[in-house]
Amino acid sequence: MKKLFAVMIIFFLSAVSAYCQERVDCTKSFLTTLDVIECMTNDLVQMEKTMEKYLTVIVSKYPDESESIDKSQKVWLEYRESHCDAVFKFWITGSIRHPARISCLIELTHQRTKTLWSSFLDLPSSDSPLPDPGEYMPKTY
Template identity: 30%
Template sequence: MLITMMTMLALAQEPEVTCDDPVSTVEIGICMGRELEREQARQARYFAAVVERAEGLGDRIVGADGPEVAEALRAGQAAWEAYVQASCDATYAWWSDGTIRGSKALGCRIDLTRQRTHELWRAYLTYPDSTPPILPEPSGSAS
């Protein structure tokens, strides 16, 4: 509860920052936080499309039905989220002697989120033939 209140207070007091050319550590952190939010929203959209596709498969998958596949996908996503937490916590710890640690940890989360979004797209939202993908290929920045 205290963390939630502190986060809300920090967001309410966030200075006006244009992210074209952030200068200070605070501005860089704010801009990277915004970028992470965009990447997480895009990943959520791609993951929702993956689950929707799985649930729509019914019993057309050999040995499993759509809901079983969707549940396996959710378990995989939860494991990925745990990995990101541990990996980026390690990055934060590695850089703990400097103010850059926050930016390094945010960069870790941004990079891993982009990679996962692309992995979801490649593995589950494309087809092995010339059929167009369900969603466009995610680029290096938020679409």
């Protein structure tokens, strides 16, 4: 059931991407729901790239801990999917269900990036190779 749900989400996001052949101007007001989903998906992709950058630096800095870090990341990804699936199901009858799920994914990804930074890079004994990811500020579309 979870795999089917994940496939449906991927299919939906692919359909949205195909529907929006031209890049949506995410800075303008009065976007359609599909435009908002595309803009939010772009934000999610950027947030995931940032998290991966932090993970790469952490694993290269602490290679002896890479196995446990990778394991914790895998478990965290499962939690993120499960939690955001619950958000999607909560809003299942509304058009907000997809934006709510993507917003959930973005927020949790930022929280994870911040946690990775504070756990492994923000050490009093050395300078951090990457900056504090800062506080999460949700965008409005």
